[in-house]
Amino acid sequence: MNQCISIFYITVIVFVTEYTKALENGLVRTPPMGWLSWERFRCNTDCKNDPDNCISERLFQVMADLLITEGYAAAGYEYVNVDDCWLEKHRSPNGQLIADRSRFPSGMRALSDYIHSKGLKFGIYEDYGNYTCAGYPGIIGHQYEDARLFADWKVDYVKLDGCYAFPHEMEKGYSEFQDILNKTGRPMVFSCSWPVYQIYAGIRPNYTSIKENCNLWRNYDDVQDSWVSVESIIDYYGNNQDLIAPNSGPGHWNDPDMLIVGNFGLSYDQAKTQFAIWSILAAPLLMSVDLRTIRPEFKEILLNRKIIAVDQDPLGIQGRRIYKHRGIEIWSRPINPIVGTFYSYAIAFVNRRADGTPSDISVTLKELGLISLNGYVVEDLYENVDYGILYPSTKIKVKVNPSGVVMLKAEVYVDAKYPNSYKYVFSL
Numbered sequence: 001m002n003q004c005i006s007i008f009y010i011t012v013i014v015f016v017t018e019y020t021k022a023l024e025n026g027l028v029r030t031p032p033m034g035w036l037s038w039e040r041f042r043c044n045t046d047c048k049n050d051p052d053n054c055i056s057e058r059l060f061q062v063m064a065d066l067l068i069t070e071g072y073a074a075a076g077y078e079y080v081n082v083d084d085c086w087l088e089k090h091r092s093p094n095g096q097l098i099a100d101r102s103r104f105p106s107g108m109r110a111l112s113d114y115i116h117s118k119g120l121k122f123g124i125y126e127d128y129g130n131y132t133c134a135g136y137p138g139i140i141g142h143q144y145e146d147a148r149l150f151a152d153w154k155v156d157y158v159k160l161d162g163c164y165a166f167p168h169e170m171e172k173g174y175s176e177f178q179d180i181l182n183k184t185g186r187p188m189v190f191s192c193s194w195p196v197y198q199i200y201a202g203i204r205p206n207y208t209s210i211k212e213n214c215n216l217w218r219n220y221d222d223v224q225d226s227w228v229s230v231e232s233i234i235d236y237y238g239n240n241q242d243l244i245a246p247n248s249g250p251g252h253w254n255d256p257d258m259l260i261v262g263n264f265g266l267s268y269d270q271a272k273t274q275f276a277i278w279s280i281l282a283a284p285l286l287m288s289v290d291l292r293t294i295r296p297e298f299k300e301i302l303l304n305r306k307i308i309a310v311d312q313d314p315l316g317i318q319g320r321r322i323y324k325h326r327g328i329e330i331w332s333r334p335i336n337p338i339v340g341t342f343y344s345y346a347i348a349f350v351n352r353r354a355d356g357t358p359s360d361i362s363v364t365l366k367e368l369g370l371i372s373l374n375g376y377v378v379e380d381l382y383e384n385v386d387y388g389i390l391y392p393s394t395k396i397k398v399k400v401n402p403s404g405v406v407m408l409k410a411e412v413y414v415d416a417k418y419p420n421s422y423k424y425v426f427s428l
């Protein structure tokens with residue numbers, strides 16, 4: 001069977017961002033990057049038998065240390081985020097939240113100070129409802145005290161889940177909590193789970209309101225440690241991109257959930273695909289992996305500066321799936337620099353086929369919507385391949401592994417790096 005797939009009919013779409021009002025607390029002008037405990041460490045509270053892996057102050061201190069010593073912080077990963085299961089099962093007699101006394105014996109302010117002493121930022125988890133998803137006390141009825149406490153603890157990032165709450169009350173409730181956070185005077189990133197709970201309940205989320213109140217928000221299922229899970233997320237963001245993508249921009253991001261790169265469920269190629277697509281989606285890059293034991297080839301993916309730069313592109317335009325046929329997908333994201341009316345692009349070629357042999361994809365730059373006659377400086381972001389300067393009519397051919405990706409950057413030609421380039425322009 002012929003593995004060479006020629007692309008003939010890509011829908012070149014116009015990337016629109018809606019210039020409506022958005023939350024302006026000055027935070028996360030590019031998507032947040034950091035480490036979050038949930039996907040990998042879950043609600044392991046058994047510090048007696050599993051002291052190295054239970055949810056405890058020690059786990060977060062160790063991960064903070066490794067963010068620094070292993071070079072993650074230098075690459076941009078700065079938030080150390082606690083997820084569910086950090087609390088005592090009951091509030092104090094005067095109604096205050098208390099961190100679990102045996103697992104967080106120094107208390108949350110001390111953990112926060114430790115993380116800040118490393119130059120990192122501290123994130124915490126709570127829930128809008130009566131309980132967190134794992135059954136610890138939620139914030140409802142205590143919003144003012146809890147926001148005050150987070151500010152006193154010098155929290156930088158609050159993830160507010162939506163278990164044990166009524167989805168039809170979330171638009172009002174999350175907006176009120178945003179306002180309460182704001183009134184503490186401490187800038188705190190606000191991560192919302194409101195859209196996903198409403199979607200599950202059959203309510204169409206009001207993204208205008210979500211953008212005004214949240215710095216990031218979950219639209220879809222929790223990521224699990226499998227390729228099936230990552231594929232379902234990729235499909236959700238592709239299939240619903242017209243509704244979702246325009247809401248993204250500096251300070252307000254769609255969150256397809258954590259990176260599971262380096263865990264048990266993804267092959268090397270699949271891990272590269274997750275990282276590439278997340279960067280196309282302008283997604284928060286929140287690793288949930290054991291940084292003590294991650295294998296070097298997975299670490300290298302997470303530290304790929306060129307792909308991180310795509311994710312962190314200052315324009316903040318979420319990319320889209322521009323082609324999907326017979327298991328081949330092309331995803332594209334407009335990025336800096338812009339020359340005249342021409343954008344540069346990051347492009348991910350994804351092979352969703354299970355053929356067992358790589359697929360060749362060939363396409364001209366014009367078919368990808370790259371039409372500047374000055375050309376584009378094209379490079380591969382995973383492999384060390386520099387294509388040099390290419391023109392709209394140039395056909396490029398990439399070989400993509402099963403469940404893998406080839407990721408390119410096409411930078412609109414802007415400088416004199418290729419002094420002879422004009423002679424090619426005129427020979428088109």
Ligand SMILES: *[C@@H]1O[C@H](CO)[C@@H](O)[C@H](O)[C@H]1NC(C)=O
Pocket residue numbers: 129130164165166
């Ligand atoms: C939360 O608790 C209150 C008071 O007990 C109750 O009225 C409400 O129905 C509960 N909410 C949910 C979502 O169960």
Ligand SMILES: *[C@@H]1O[C@H](CO)[C@@H](O)[C@H](O)[C@H]1NC(C)=O
Pocket residue numbers: 024025026181182183184185186187188
């Ligand atoms: C509170 O909201 C105002 C108005 O949007 C904003 O300028 C300010 O930075 C916010 N403050 C905090 C602490 O989030």
Ligand SMILES: *[C@@H]1O[C@H](CO)[C@@H](O)[C@H](O)[C@H]1NC(C)=O
Pocket residue numbers: 206208209212
């Ligand atoms: C959505 O939220 C915006 C901003 O809060 C509001 O003006 C608008 O009326 C809401 N739309 C609906 C359908 O509720």
